[in-house]
Amino acid sequence: MSDPRAADGDLTAKAKIRNAALDLYAEHGEERVSMRAVAAEAGVTVGLVQHHFKTKDGLRRAVEELIVEYHRTAIASVPSDGTPAEVAAARDDAVRAMLKDNPVVVGYMRRVLLDPNGSTSLLSQLTELARDEVSKMRDAGLAGTRRSVAEQTVAMMVRNVGQLFLQPMVDAMWGQLADDPTDTAKPALTVDARN
Numbered sequence: 557m558s559d560p561r562a563a564d565g566d567l568t569a570k571a572k573i574r575n576a577a578l579d580l581y582a583e584h585g586e587e588r589v590s591m592r593a594v595a596a597e598a599g600v601t602v603g604l605v606q607h608h609f610k611t612k613d614g615l616r617r618a619v620e621e622l623i624v625e626y627h628r629t630a631i632a633s634v635p636s637d638g639t640p641a642e643v644a645a646a647r648d649d650a651v652r653a654m655l656k657d658n659p660v661v662v663g664y665m666r667r668v669l670l671d672p673n674g675s676t677s678l679l680s681q682l683t684e685l686a687r688d689e690v691s692k693m694r695d696a697g698l699a700g701t702r703r704s705v706a707e708q709t710v711a712m713m714v715r716n717v718g719q720l721f722l723q724p725m726v727d728a729m730w731g732q733l734a735d736d737p738t739d740t741a742k743p744a745l746t747v748d749a750r751n
Contacts, residue, residue, distance in 0.1 A: 570608045573598045574618045582663030586616055619664065620678045624685055626661050627716075630654035631689055640698045644712075647689070651716045662720050670721060686712045719745050 576597035580589045591612055595602045609615040630650040636643055655662050668674045690708045693699035699708060723745045730742045 569598070569600055569604055573600060573605050573608060574615070574622060577615050578619045578622060578664060579660050581616075581619060582660040582667065585667050586612070591615070617677070620668075620681060623661055623664060623678060624681045626654055626658060627651060627682060627685055631685075636696060636698060640693070640700065643693070643698045648712075648715050652719070655717075655720055665717065666721065669717070682717075683709065683713060686716075 573594060577589070577594045580594060580597055591605050592602050594615065595605045598605070605615065609618060630653070631647050634643065634646045634650050638646070665678070668678050687705060687709045690699060690705050690712060694701055694705070694708075703711075726743055726745050734742070
């Protein structure tokens with residue numbers, strides 16, 4: 557799977573700035589990271605950050621577009637061969653693998669999507685991507701039509717990101733409870749949404 561951070565060898569100053577912002581925002585949160593800190597991390601001047609992104613909000617939008625591109629790339633990496641259930645499972649697996657391979661994406665998503673006062677832009681973009689994919693799968697006969705597009709979209713989103721939000725809680729509980737030497741396999745959370 558290609559890496560959207562360096563799509564087509566894209567390591568221009570603009571891409572370096574965006575990538576540095578993603579790294580810093582994932583680790584510290586956007587509200588704690590100045591444009592000056594992003595510039596220093598990217599090895600450029602603050603003026604260049606402002607030239608490319610104008611404002612901190614513009615930089616955040618670029619980071620969120622990158623997060624959506626990670627998801628789009630993971631989904632597109634799966635061929636449409638197989639039964640509808642096989643294709644859906646393969647797409648879910650591709651997104652989970654992408655998230656596992658890109659902890660900064662997970663870190664950013666956890667910070668933004670779990671903050672009740674945070675931006676809703678990323679959630680909106682990911683929801684639209686999921687809805688588009690559900691519609692494409694339905695049109696190709698790879699998804700059923702018994703449930704509504706909205707229900708299928710929510711189910712896809714919950715399957716794809718529910719685990720990344722809840723697994724840390726499971727890990728913390730396991731760390732507290734796993735004092736028995738026979739308990740060797742930490743539970744892995746699976747998430748599903750049904751009516």
